[in-house]
Amino acid sequence: xxxxxxxxxxxxxxxxxxxxxxxxxxxxxxxxxxxxxxxxxxxxxxxxxxxxxxxxxxxxxxxxxxxxxxxxxxxxxxxxxxxxxxxxxxxxxxxxxxxxxxxxxxxxxxxxxxxxxxxxxxxxxxxxxxxxxxxxxxxxxxxxxxxxxxxxxxxxxxxxxxxxxxxxxxxxxxxxxxxxxxxxxxxxxxxxxxxxxxxxxxxxxxxxxxxxxxxxxxxxxxxxxxxxxxxxxxxxxxxxxxxxxxxxxxxxxxxxxxxxxxxxxxxxxxxxxxxxxxx
Ligand SMILES: [Zn+2]
Numbered sequence: 001x002x003x004x005x006x007x008x009x010x011x012x013x014x015x016x017x018x019x020x021x022x023x024x025x026x027x028x029x030x031x032x033x034x035x036x037x038x039x040x041x042x043x044x045x046x047x048x049x050x051x052x053x054x055x056x057x058x059x060x061x062x063x064x065x066x067x068x069x070x071x072x073x074x075x076x077x078x079x080x081x082x083x084x085x086x087x088x089x090x091x092x093x094x095x096x097x098x099x100x101x102x103x104x105x106x107x108x109x110x111x112x113x114x115x116x117x118x119x120x121x122x123x124x125x126x127x128x129x130x131x132x133x134x135x136x137x138x139x140x141x142x143x144x145x146x147x148x149x150x151x152x153x154x155x156x157x158x159x160x161x162x163x164x165x166x167x168x169x170x171x172x173x174x175x176x177x178x179x180x181x182x183x184x185x186x187x188x189x190x191x192x193x194x195x196x197x198x199x200x201x202x203x204x205x206x207x208x209x210x211x212x213x214x215x216x217x218x219x220x221x222x223x224x225x226x227x228x229x230x231x232x233x234x235x236x237x238x239x240x241x242x243x244x245x246x247x248x249x250x251x252x253x254x255x256x257x258x259x260x261x262x263x264x265x266x267x268x269x270x271x272x273x274x275x276x277x278x279x
Contacts, residue, residue: 002075003058004136004169005212006223006231010081011055013226014106017083020065021100022049030095033110035118044069044119045098056135057168061125070125072118073108078222079115082107111222133166136209141167143202150190150198157193157201158186159261169209173218173240176266178208180239180249185267185274186260194276211236239266247271 002010023045028038036044044064051065060081062071073081078093084105090097096108096117108117120128133149134141149166160166161175170178179186182204184197193201217223217231220241224230238248243257247268255266 001077001171002079002217002223003171003174003212004055004209005174005215005233006217006225007055007058007060007075007169008137008213009216009231010226011053011060014081014083015053017104017226018050018100018106019052020049021102021104022047023098024101025097025099027090027097027099028095029090029097030110030113032113033095033108033116035116041117041119045071056129057132057164058171059128059132059168061129064119068122070120070122072116072120072125072128074116075110076112076114076116078111080107080109080222080224081226082109082224082228083226132164132168134168136167136169136205137213141206143199146202146205147195147198150193153190155190156186156260157184157188157190158263158265160190161186161205162261162263167205170205172263172265173220173237174208174212175263176239177212177237178204179267179272181208183272185269185272186265187258188274188276192274192276197276239268242266 026042026045031038034041044067048067049065050062052063054061060073064071088105093109093111094107095110098106153160157179158175161170161178176186182201184201212233215233216225218233219230239255242255243266244254247253247255250270253268253270255268257264257266
């Protein structure tokens with residue numbers, strides 16, 4: 001499932017490829033991938049262009065020029081946005097095709113069909129964004145801010161990291177990698193974290209997410225960038241899908257796999273701790 005680094009990679013690439021290009025055709029192959037009618041979707045995009053592309057958490061926001069409307073795209077589990085300069089035929093997973101004036105095309109492919117595209121007004125777009133927690137790369141996401149977000153929470157660390165209403169952008173891969181980097185067990189109780197630990201957690205969140213963006217994300221199964229290329233962070237994974245392999249930090253224990261927050265979770269029992277003394 002694409003998380004913040006993968007979605008940000010797609011955003012940065014598409015910004016260079018589609019901004020200002022006139023849309024000349026829309027082909028809706030799978031209506032279920034749209035949260036509007038095909039007619040409404042086509043009417044708002046055809047003969048128009050994209051003015052800007054932003055992102056919050058895992059959601060992409062395409063600003064439609066002179067319309068005061070937005071195209072929201074969520075890739076969910078297996079969604080892909082693929083840009084082709086040359087002629088390209090749809091495959092069995094192609095749900096939507098947007099064609100630009102130079103005949104380049106943007107494909108929305110989605111095997112599992114949980115992803116969606118939705119045209120919204122400014123008001124609807126803002127309401128969607130307000131329901132989300134702070135984006136990890138937002139300059140307003142500070143250590144103090146994280147401390148405040150964790151206050152009075154009686155949950156485990158991983159469930160907080162995955163909660164898009166608290167922090168927007170982290171999924172199963174980076175949650176485990178962040179916990180490993182911060183030397184905290186994913187099932188650590190939030191109320192046991194002291195100030196020093198929260199600081200360490202904050203630094204690890206920023207460090208891992210930034211490093212993953214720099215490496216153009218992680219490819220495990222379906223994720224590819226808008227050119228169809230894999231992400232490079234896969235080589236840097238310390239715990240995710242490394243169960244039973246020896247820990248790269250202590251070289252003593254092998255990585256354990258357990259369930260936390262109903263998700264498969266990997267950690268090193270030697271390097272990561274669950275309990276802390278209070279301040
Ligand atoms: Zn270890």
